[in-house]
Amino acid sequence: MGIVISTVNMKGGVGKTTLTVNLATCLAKNHGKRVLVLDLDAQISATLSLMSPHDFAKTRKKRKTLTYLLDSIIQPNPYNKLTIHDLICPSICNVEGLELLPGDIELYDEYLVSEMLHKQAIEQNATDFEKIWNYFERILIQDILDPVRNEYDFIIMDCAPGYNLLTRSGIAASDYYLLPARPEPLSIVGMQLLERRIAKLKESHQAEDELNIHLLGVVFILSGGGLLSRYYQQVMKRVREDFEPHHLFQNSIPMDVNVAKAVDMFMPVVIGMPGSSGAKAFAKLTEEFLTKLP
Numbered sequence: 001m002g003i004v005i006s007t008v009n010m011k012g013g014v015g016k017t018t019l020t021v022n023l024a025t026c027l028a029k030n031h032g033k034r035v036l037v038l039d040l041d042a043q044i045s046a047t048l049s050l051m052s053p054h055d056f057a058k059t060r061k062k063r064k065t066l067t068y069l070l071d072s073i074i075q076p077n078p079y080n081k082l083t084i085h086d087l088i089c090p091s092i093c094n095v096e097g098l099e100l101l102p103g104d105i106e107l108y109d110e111y112l113v114s115e116m117l118h119k120q121a122i123e124q125n126a127t128d129f130e131k132i133w134n135y136f137e138r139i140l141i142q143d144i145l146d147p148v149r150n151e152y153d154f155i156i157m158d159c160a161p162g163y164n165l166l167t168r169s170g171i172a173a174s175d176y177y178l179l180p181a182r183p184e185p186l187s188i189v190g191m192q193l194l195e196r197r198i199a200k201l202k203e204s205h206q207a208e209d210e211l212n213i214h215l216l217g218v219v220f221i222l223s224g225g226g227l228l229s230r231y232y233q234q235v236m237k238r239v240r241e242d243f244e245p246h247h248l249f250q251n252s253i254p255m256d257v258n259v260a261k262a263v264d265m266f267m268p269v270v271i272g273m274p275g276s277s278g279a280k281a282f283a284k285l286t287e288e289f290l291t292k293l294p
């Protein structure tokens with residue numbers, strides 16, 4: 001069974017997508033792993049970091065995005081015949097083993113989800129709507145991944161900032177989560193909020209099979225130098241007091257303009273500019289990532 005990992009932080013713009021696509025690429029390119037990237041964010045940043053807007057537009061026109069699979073669950077339709085296998089794009093950026101299930105700018109309609117679950121509650125004569133909702137959350141992403149879980153070494157999901165249905169469902173389907181963070185007070189608040197939310201998520205699923213999700217580690221995305229970096233060191237010290245040492249990656253990612261520029265080339269920096277400091281840091285982080293897994 002492939003290891004399922006979600007990249008999460010309540011805070012936006014901390015480097016979730018950049019970490020997802022570069023880690024996935026290094027795993028496939030440098031370590032020969034079979035990796036599937038799932039874009040759970042309607043901003044489609046992971047998708048557009050791995051394929052051009054032109055290719056995405058063509059894919060979306062054919063309805064070959066995650067939305068198709070979500071629709072098949074939320075509004076089942078006998079004409080929906082495609083499976084997840086039909087939607088996955090192979091050899092992304094010409095890297096063998098790197099595959100992508102493209103995301104979409106319109107993923108699901110919350111009203112339709114509520115309506116469907118409400119109907120289910122009536123059919124089942126259920127009085128506990130929360131239970132129905134929790135069950136749906138638990139199986140949504142899990143059911144989508146089930147047919148392909150054996151085919152990959154890793155499935156990595158790029159989650160949206162905040163804590164929406166797909167993030168919760170993605171976390172519930174994961175074995176581990178990665179927590180990228182900038183060493184800034186508000187980013188740390190984002191980490192603490194997430195930790196609390198995940199503890200609560202585990203509690204709400206206690207009645208069923210217990211959720212077996214673990215923090216694989218916090219990855220620091222550093223910025224600036226000089227005085228600023230001394231300040232960041234202080235903030236990181238605070239994080240070290242909050243988290244156990246094995247929950248922190250030793251390797252961090254420096255700010256490197258090449259990382260941002262690579263997005264313009266629709267490929268991760270580890271392919272576009274492998275000699276850059278950012279790319280080298282992602283390659284080293286990937287090695288550490290592999291040592292952290294049992």
Ligand SMILES: Nc1ncnc2c1ncn2[C@@H]1O[C@H](COP(=O)(O)OP(=O)(O)OP(=O)(O)O)[C@@H](O)[C@H]1O
Nearest residue numbers: 012013014015016017018161254255256257259260
């Ligand atoms: N190491 C880095 N060096 C330079 N720029 C970076 C680095 N990491 C990320 N960036 C840039 O910072 C911005 C935010 O990064 P990213 O999109 O990965 O964050 P995110 O947490 O996924 O954001 P969101 O919450 O909106 O999904 C992007 O423009 C990205 O290119």
Ligand SMILES: [Mg+2]
Nearest residue numbers: 016017041045
């Ligand atoms: Mg993102």
